[in-house]
Amino acid sequence: MANKLISQMGLPQSIANIFAARNILTAKDALSLTEFELMELLDVGLDDITSAVEHISEIACPPFRTALLLMEDHVQNAHLIGHLPTCLKGLDDALCGGIPSGALTELVGPAGIGKTQFCLKLALLAALPTSHGGLSGRVIYIDTESKFSSRRMMEIGENSFPKLFQMEGKAQEMAGNIIVLQPMSLSEFTESLQQIKLSLLQHQVKLLIIDSMAALISGDNERNSWAPRQNALGWHVSFLKSLAEFSQIPIVVTNQVRAQSDNRAFCYPFQAQISNDEHVKNPERLESHLVAALGINWAHAVTIRLVLEANSDQRFIKVAKSPNSPPLAFPFVVTPSGVSLQCDEGIEVMGPHVQTIHCQGISDLVLGERLWLKTNWDKAWSSFRKKRKRPHSHNSIQIPDKYVSWDPTRFEYPFSEEPDPIKRRERSNLMVWTSPIFKPAGAIVVVSMLLIYTLLVPLKCFEFLLFKRLCSFSHFPSSRDLLFLSSSLILLTKYLSSSSSLFLKRDKMAFQAAYSKKKGTGKPLPKRGQIKAKIFRDLFRSVLTIVSNAGENARRRKGGKGRSPSSVAPSPSSHTSYARSDA
Amino acid sequence: MEISSLPLSPSLRSKLLSAGYTNLCSLSSISPPELARALNISNHEAAGVLKVVLQRSRVDGAGESHAIINGARTAWDILRDEQTLTRITTSCEEVDTILGGGINCKEVTEIGGVPGIGKTQLGIQLAINVQIPVDYGGLGGKAIYIDTEGSFMVERVFQIAEACIQDTLDNFSLKHKDFQVCEEKMQPKAFLANIFYFRICSYTEQIAVINYLDKFIAEQQNVKLVVIDSVTFHFRQDFEDLALRTRVLSGMALKLMKLAKKFSLAVVLLNQVTTKFIDGSFQLTLALGDSWSHACTNRVILYWNGNERYAYIDKSPSLQSASASFSVTSKGIRSATSNSKRIKVM
Numbered sequence: 001m002a003n004k005l006i007s008q009m010g011l012p013q014s015i016a017n018i019f020a021a022r023n024i025l026t027a028k029d030a031l032s033l034t035e036f037e038l039m040e041l042l043d044v045g046l047d048d049i050t051s052a053v054e055h056i057s058e059i060a061c062p063p064f065r066t067a068l069l070l071m072e073d074h075v076q077n078a079h080l081i082g083h084l085p086t087c088l089k090g091l092d093d094a095l096c097g098g099i100p101s102g103a104l105t106e107l108v109g110p111a112g113i114g115k116t117q118f119c120l121k122l123a124l125l126a127a128l129p130t131s132h133g134g135l136s137g138r139v140i141y142i143d144t145e146s147k148f149s150s151r152r153m154m155e156i157g158e159n160s161f162p163k164l165f166q167m168e169g170k171a172q173e174m175a176g177n178i179i180v181l182q183p184m185s186l187s188e189f190t191e192s193l194q195q196i197k198l199s200l201l202q203h204q205v206k207l208l209i210i211d212s213m214a215a216l217i218s219g220d221n222e223r224n225s226w227a228p229r230q231n232a233l234g235w236h237v238s239f240l241k242s243l244a245e246f247s248q249i250p251i252v253v254t255n256q257v258r259a260q261s262d263n264r265a266f267c268y269p270f271q272a273q274i275s276n277d278e279h280v281k282n283p284e285r286l287e288s289h290l291v292a293a294l295g296i297n298w299a300h301a302v303t304i305r306l307v308l309e310a311n312s313d314q315r316f317i318k319v320a321k322s323p324n325s326p327p328l329a330f331p332f333v334v335t336p337s338g339v340s341l342q343c344d345e346g347i348e349v350m351g352p353h354v355q356t357i358h359c360q361g362i363s364d365l366v367l368g369e370r371l372w373l374k375t376n377w378d379k380a381w382s383s384f385r386k387k388r389k390r391p392h393s394h395n396s397i398q399i400p401d402k403y404v405s406w407d408p409t410r411f412e413y414p415f416s417e418e419p420d421p422i423k424r425r426e427r428s429n430l431m432v433w434t435s436p437i438f439k440p441a442g443a444i445v446v447v448s449m450l451l452i453y454t455l456l457v458p459l460k461c462f463e464f465l466l467f468k469r470l471c472s473f474s475h476f477p478s479s480r481d482l483l484f485l486s487s488s489l490i491l492l493t494k495y496l497s498s499s500s501s502l503f504l505k506r507d508k509m510a511f512q513a514a515y516s517k518k519k520g521t522g523k524p525l526p527k528r529g530q531i532k533a534k535i536f537r538d539l540f541r542s543v544l545t546i547v548s549n550a551g552e553n554a555r556r557r558k559g560g561k562g563r564s565p566s567s568v569a570p571s572p573s574s575h576t577s578y579a580r581s582d583a
Numbered sequence: 584m585e586i587s588s589l590p591l592s593p594s595l596r597s598k599l600l601s602a603g604y605t606n607l608c609s610l611s612s613i614s615p616p617e618l619a620r621a622l623n624i625s626n627h628e629a630a631g632v633l634k635v636v637l638q639r640s641r642v643d644g645a646g647e648s649h650a651i652i653n654g655a656r657t658a659w660d661i662l663r664d665e666q667t668l669t670r671i672t673t674s675c676e677e678v679d680t681i682l683g684g685g686i687n688c689k690e691v692t693e694i695g696g697v698p699g700i701g702k703t704q705l706g707i708q709l710a711i712n713v714q715i716p717v718d719y720g721g722l723g724g725k726a727i728y729i730d731t732e733g734s735f736m737v738e739r740v741f742q743i744a745e746a747c748i749q750d751t752l753d754n755f756s757l758k759h760k761d762f763q764v765c766e767e768k769m770q771p772k773a774f775l776a777n778i779f780y781f782r783i784c785s786y787t788e789q790i791a792v793i794n795y796l797d798k799f800i801a802e803q804q805n806v807k808l809v810v811i812d813s814v815t816f817h818f819r820q821d822f823e824d825l826a827l828r829t830r831v832l833s834g835m836a837l838k839l840m841k842l843a844k845k846f847s848l849a850v851v852l853l854n855q856v857t858t859k860f861i862d863g864s865f866q867l868t869l870a871l872g873d874s875w876s877h878a879c880t881n882r883v884i885l886y887w888n889g890n891e892r893y894a895y896i897d898k899s900p901s902l903q904s905a906s907a908s909f910s911v912t913s914k915g916i917r918s919a920t921s922n923s924k925r926i927k928v929m
Contacts, residue, residue, distance in 0.1 A: 028787040031794070032827060034834045039592060045631065046590035057794030060787060064799075067728070067778035070737045096738045103733055234820035242784045245733055268867050268886060270895065270904075297819060299698040300855040303734045321699035323707075324739035326913060350890045355699060 109308030137206025724807025
């Protein structure tokens with residue numbers, strides 16, 4: 001009704017034209033604006049606008065029905081619309097005949113309680129021929145968690161309706177009526193929902209099951225803020241509701257549970273005093289408190305909420321929210337023939353406890369019963385999470401053994417199959433060090449070669465210079481030359497210390513370069529070998545200056561006017577050369 | 584009085600201004616043809632403009648009549664009116680007491696609470712109770728039920744209607760034993776026939792229905808209650824533009840208020856709750872935001888206190904803020920079974 005065209009509403013032609021000219025085409029456009037806004041926008045007097053809006057409203061408004069008519073409708077078309085019986089007598093009585101058509105029914109409960117079992121049973125019942133109490137229609141089953149098991153469904157069918165399933169071809173016919181969709185993302189789900197709207201009427205669909213809603217919504221926007229989730233959910237809620245209303249079929253949706261944190265104790269501001277006292281009284285109640293996922297907005301939107309819970313080794317199904325039934329709880333068990341009630345007399349639950357979800361002793365139940373499903377990943381995951389949960393895990397010290405292997409072993413699979421570049425590099429290193437050819441002896445050789453290279457090569461060149469110098473003296477080494485040699489040895493130690501500081505400086509430079517590259521403002525990262533070349537250049541320069549200084553000193557001393565050679569040792573020029581390299 | 588404050592279309596207004604007519608006095612002694620010529624518009628339009636002007640000047644210059652301001656009433660008159668005013672019982676004595684006898688006609692009452700607290704139950708109960716005939720101390724009116732959530736279950740309505748009729752008859756036969764009961768009125772089917780049910784699927788339809796109600800109530804006559812269950816749902820789902828939402832909502836509230844006054848009927852809006860971050864903790868408040876909270880005359884919050892349902896008057900111009908317990912039974916809303924004296928003044 002909202003998208004009805006204004007041009008087809010029978011307004012006076014002049015007014016209708018004005019609406020069309022201002023691009024107000026549908027009732028939705030017109031009614032989203034107030035009358036004064038419309039007056040300003042359309043440039044028409046207020047009286048005309050008021051009458052036009054009244055007219056549009058009257059046409060856009062859906063027709064009324066009296067409650068009596070609704071009642072008669074329900075009585076007459078009980079076989080057509082009515083309810084989907086769950087074959088659980090107590091629950092059917094409580095819900096006035098089963099899951100109602102045209103409404104949203106939610107199943108909520110902890111993992112592994114039997115939500116999917118319940119859904120499978122419902123799907124089967126809707127596909128069952130009318131002679132056996134079913135609806136003999138098609139079922140659309142949207143399975144977002146990939147938990148649909150047709151084998152299990154057939155098992156439920158064989159156990160609950162043995163006669164029917166022994167008939168030739170019946171099972172195939174029924175299974176053929178259950179259409180399973182497995183959307184992988186929220187957008188895919190949305191798309192398929194829109195497609196479903198068309199096919200619902202054409203193909204005699206009698207039931208729509210979504211298992212589960214929470215998986216998609218929470219999975220898609222887990223890291224995002226609160227708002228987008230609400231928006232996505234809002235659209236789905238109103239779409240599902242209109243779908244149910246429009247096609248008059250029951251829609252069943254499952255929901256997961258979340259643990260409620262303590263600080264989220266919801267109460268009204270005026271209740272603050274009271275609730276605080278309560279918290280003090282029973283703090284343990286809050287700890288094991290589970291609530292349905294998807295928030296309070298969703299909770300308002302569902303028409304019927306059934307809570308499945310486990311309390312002290314017994315499973316219960318509770319009617320937590322329903323416009324026409326009291327809050328009852330029924331004990332149930334999951335048997336080979338699906339969910340079945342242990343007694344049809346419900347226990348009335350007092351107070352808000354009907355909303356709480358307990359999950360006690362469920363793992364014992366699962367083990368005791370030996371479920372048909374080999375691995376229930378849901379349960380496995382939840383128990384794993386429980387195990388992993390440790391108190392104060394966030395401020396415990398990280399243990400390196402977790403990440404570092406002290407005893408590396410050679411990988412056997414081919415090196416070319418390693419896609420991760422970092423691991424590739426690590427492995428290539430590891431391959432060298434762990435290869436059988438490479439022995440500890442080889443390692444010693446390699447290390448000593450490196451040592452020789454770093455220590456001797458600079459010495460050699462120094463020796464060469466020294467030798468040249470010595471040769472230039474025509475006579476035997478005198479005391480003066482010994483002095484020179486000792487001073488040059490001091491210089492050598494000085495050089496060694498300065499070269500080590502140079503190596504440190506190299507690291508610093510590399511770091512600075514990398515850092516500046518990260519920031520994108522500084523110099524580009526020096527290429528391989530450039531730093532080494534720089535070091536050697538500096539070294540060469542400094543040695544040259546030292547040698548020439550020493551030579552000058554010697555010459556001066558040769559000139560006679562005795563000056564102490566120790567003044568030579570801290571040569572200022574060598575410092576300036578370092579300063580230059582710094583720049 | 585300025586021309587610019589008249590409800591005229593912008594083009595006419597600008598024509599008037601450009602022709603030199605800036606206030607109402609300048610228009611008071613002019614004939615339609617003259618005005619038409621001056622503004623270069625048709626005679627018909629000019630007559631329309633003068634009509635608007637005359638209306639406005641009559642409102643302004645009403646000082647001569649017996650009231651000081653036209654349309655206003657003295658507090659004494661209002662008090663007399665209020666004493667004769669009828670109220671719709673909630674079927675729960677304690678809640679009636681804190682509400683001053685029931686849901687007030689001519690007022691907009693908002694009822695909110697967490698899911699499953701019994702908002703819809705209370706809505707249905709009121710829709711039934713408003714139909715208790717005058718002979719039995721009721722209003723004998725009709726009810727409009729606007730359902731946006733699809734939670735109106737006819738079976739349940741029938742159940743509540745039956746229980747209500749039974750209780751009324753029991754009470755009455757105790758008091759007046761010789762009274763002849765008019766049987767045909769006291770049938771559940773007759774009760775159901777007087778509930779007009781609208782199923783709303785989008786917010787546009789919601790606005791349309793509220794616009795249409797004016798006409799509908801005039802046609803149907805004797806409608807005494809409008810229930811909207813819930814006012815929130817569609818506005819919460821498909822609105823991105825929050826400013827527009829506020830405008831549309833306030834327009835809607837205004838229309839409902841006007842409706843309540845005009846037909847002297849009670850408007851009951853059911854609202855959902857939302858969580859709000861106040862003082863470092865999450866607390867519950869009614870949905871639709873702060874500007875909406877000004878829209879209703881009375882506001883009642885239903886909440887859980889221990890194992891019992893309580894109603895709390897959050898906002899009301901005339902009533903003391905108090906809370907009282909109630910319970911939802913198979914018969915509908917009733918007094919809490921355990922204790923009769925449970926009213927707590929906050």
